[in-house]
Amino acid sequence: MDRLPVPRRTKELTADIQLYLGSEFEHVAIHSIEVAQCAEELAARFGGETSVAKQAGLLHDISVTIPNPEKIRLCEELGIEIFEEERQVPMLSHQKLSRYMAKELFQIEEEAVLSAIECHTTLKKAPSQMDHIVFLADKIKWDQGGEPPYLSELLEALDCSLEKASLVYIDYLLTHDILVVHPWLREAKEELMQLNGHFD
Numbered sequence: 458m459d460r461l462p463v464p465r466r467t468k469e470l471t472a473d474i475q476l477y478l479g480s481e482f483e484h485v486a487i488h489s490i491e492v493a494q495c496a497e498e499l500a501a502r503f504g505g506e507t508s509v510a511k512q513a514g515l516l517h518d519i520s521v522t523i524p525n526p527e528k529i530r531l532c533e534e535l536g537i538e539i540f541e542e543e544r545q546v547p548m549l550s551h552q553k554l555s556r557y558m559a560k561e562l563f564q565i566e567e568e569a570v571l572s573a574i575e576c577h578t579t580l581k582k583a584p585s586q587m588d589h590i591v592f593l594a595d596k597i598k599w600d601q602g603g604e605p606p607y608l609s610e611l612l613e614a615l616d617c618s619l620e621k622a623s624l625v626y627i628d629y630l631l632t633h634d635i636l637v638v639h640p641w642l643r644e645a646k647e648e649l650m651q652l653n654g655h656f657d
């Protein structure tokens with residue numbers, strides 16, 4: 458905890474995360490605001506809570522402030538469960554660290570927000586509607602520049618369901634140079650495959 462700077466809090470979370478991320482991580486603040494707006498739109502479209510979507514979008518990548526080499530050590534210090542796949546690719550632990558920071562530093566108590574933050578990279582078993590929404594918003598507004606190669610297929614699937622759209626992205630990921638397969642991603646995919654027969 459001591460190693461994580463405490464944010465200055467106002468009534469406006471967007472301004473707070475911009476200030477917290479500062480100029481060093483301005484690109485992450487811009488990405489987070491875009492993800493929050495997209496998540497709000499998806500929530501409005503699919504009947505989710507827009508305020509939950511906004512908070513999760515704004516905070517999902519807040520742990521970018523922790524350098525990759527320190528992420529696993531910090532998880533251990535905080536008692537956060539670490540998978541072998543996260544030791545191999547420490548960046549994969551950033552979703553859990555963002556959840557921790559949202560709760561402990563930004564005083565977010567709502568489980569729907571925290572859950573969506575903690576699985577925004579990999580999804581997880583039995584995801585909530587909001588987990589899908591934030592997961593998909595992060596992929597629609599990806600942070601790599603340009604248009605994501607899977608975007609048109611994902612948006613087409615979204616006309617059918619959030620679940621189908623998540624499966625489109627996971628299938629893309631698994632066939633494009635993925636470094637390790639996170640256990641939550643594997644579980645999410647298996648579950649979505651079982652639903653697949655009901656999509657069309």
Ligand SMILES: [Fe+2]
Binds near residue numbers: 551
């Ligand atoms: Fe992320």
Ligand SMILES: [Fe+2]
Binds near residue numbers: 488518595
């Ligand atoms: Fe992100």
